[in-house]
Amino acid sequence: MMVMIASALAAAVLYGAGAAVEQRQAAGAPQSSAGRPGLLLMLARQPLWLLGIGAQIGGFAAHTVALRFGTLATVQLIVAAELIVAVGVVRIWSGRPLGRDSWAAALTVVAAIVAFLALTSPAHGHVAGHYSAHAVGAIVGAVLTGAGALVAAVAGLRSSGNRRAVLLAVAAGLADACSAVVIMQFSHVASHGVVAIFTSWTTYAVAVCGTGNVLLTQSAYQTGRPMVTLPIIAAVTPAASAAVGIALLGETPRLGAVGAVAACFAVLVASLALGWLARSAPHPEVPEPADLAVEVEELTVLTGVPRQGTERVRLPLATHGAPRQAA
Template identity: 35%
Template sequence: MISIVLALCAAVSNAVASNLQRIAARTVPESKAFRLALILDLIRRPVWLGGIVALIAGFAFQAAALSTGPLALVQPVLATELPFTMVLLSLMFKMRLEGRIWLAVATMSVGLALFLFSASPSTGREPPSTKVWILAAIVTVAVVIGLCLLARLIEGDGRAALLGVATGIGFAFTAAFMKQSTSILAEGVATLATSWQPYAMVAAGLCSLFLLQNTLQSGTLVAAQPALTISDPVASILYGTMMFGESVRTGPWIILEAIGIGSIFFGSFLLAKSPQVRAQLLAQTKPKQRS
C-alpha cells in the first residue's frame, strides 16, 4: 500500500513538472531542437527550473516507491500522471474542463485500478545479472534510436508521439536501474558508490530528460503526454517480468488485465482528441518563431 501512495505522489510531481517544462519548452524556436542550445536556452527560464525541481521530487518519490514495491506495480501507477496533468492544466490556465475530459480521466483511473487488481504484480526473486543488463541495454538503445530516427522524418504531433514513446521507454529503463540501486543501497552507501548501476541510472535519466525536452518542444501536450504516459508502464512491466523475475497473474485474469489496459488507452485517446484541450494549448503555449 505504501508503494502505491508514494507512486501517486511521484505522479503528481511529474504532472507539475510536465506542465511547467512544456510552458518553457514551447517558447523555444524549433531550430534548436536536438541541440545543446535547447537546454542552454531553457536553463535561463525560471518556469523550466521549477519544473526540474518538481521532476526531482517525483524522482525521489519514485525511488522510495520502488524500494518498497515491484517495478511492475509502481510504474503503472505513474500512469495517473496524465489525469493529474490535465487537471493541473485546467488550474494553471483557468480553463473549465469539459465532460469528455472528466470521462477520460475516470476511464483511465478505473482502467488502472482494474489492471492492478487483476495483474497483482509480485516482487521478483533475484536481481538481474550483468549479462541480462547488457542485453537489455542493447535492445533498449536500438529501439530508442530507431524511434528517434523515425521521428526526424515527420513533423508535428506524429513526431511528438514517437518521441514520447522513446522517452517513456527511456524513463522505464531508468526506473529499472533505480530499482536495482535501491536494493544495493540496503547494503550500504559505500557499496552503492562502488557499483555501476547508480551511474548508469544517472546516464539513462539524463538522456531521457533530453528526450523529454525534445518531446515537449515537438508538438502538443495531448500528443506527447499519452504516448509518454502509456509507454513507460508497459515497458516497465516488460523490464520487471523479464529482468527482475516479477510476475503478474495469467489465465482468466488476462482478460481483465487487457480490459484495464484498453481502458487506459481509450482514456488517453479521449484526452488526445479533446478540442478544448487542443485549443487551450495552442492559445496559451504557441511556440515563438524567433531565432
C-alpha cells in the same frame, strides 16, 4: 507497504506537477533544438523550468524509495496517477477548461493503466528484494527500452504535427521505463554503502539514462500538444515497465485465461482513449518562434471586401534586420 504507497503517491504528485510546468516552458522553444543538448541549456535559463525540474527530482527521490519497498509493476501502477495531476495543472494554468469528453478520455487512460497493471502485477510473495539477483535482466531491459526510445525519437524528429508528438511521447515513455529499471537496481545498490554506489554500473547508468530521459521528455513537450504527449508518456511507461518485469525480472503475473483477456481489453481501451485524445487535441498553444502571430479586429482582403471578427495572421520574421519579401 505503507511506505511504498506513500512514496509512490508523492512521486506521482511531484512528477505530474513538474511535467506540467516543464511542458509549458518547453513549448516555447524553437523546434530546431528538439533532441539536441542545447535545448536543455536553453530551458535551464528559465526559472519556472528549473522549478519543474526540482519537482521531478523530488519525484525521483520518492520513486526510488517506493521501488526499494515494492515491485516495479505495483509502484508504476500508483505513479501512473501523475497523468491526472499533470492534466489538471495544464488546464488550470492555460485558463481554458478541459471538455468533458477529454477529461473522460484522460480518466479512462488512467483507469485502463491501473487495471492492466493490477492484472499483470506479480503474484503474492514475490518481493522487490529478489531483484538483486536479476542484474542481467535489468541490463537487458534497460538496453531494450533504451534502444526503443532511440528509434522512436529518430522517427519523431523527422515527423511533424501530431505524428511528431506521438512518436516523441512514445520515446519519452520508453526512456522513463528504462530509467525506472535502472533506478530500481540502483536503489538496492545504494543500501550497501558509498563504496558500492561508486563501483556499481547502476550509478553511471542512472546519470546517462536520466539525461537522455530529460532530453526526450522535453523534446516531446516542445511540440506544444500536452493532451497528446502527457497521456501517451503516462501509458507507455508503466506498460513497458510491466513487460520488463514479467519477461526479464522474474515477476510472475497472476494471469489466468480470463485475466489475460481482461488485460488485453484494458490495453485496447487505453489505446482507444489515447487515440481520442490525440485526435481531439488542440493545436499548440505557443506559436513557433519562426512565426509572428498578429491579432486584428478587421482585415481587408485583396479583393477589398472587409472580413469582420478577429483573425490570426502569420507574418515572417525579419532576417538580420531586413524583412523577408512574401512570395
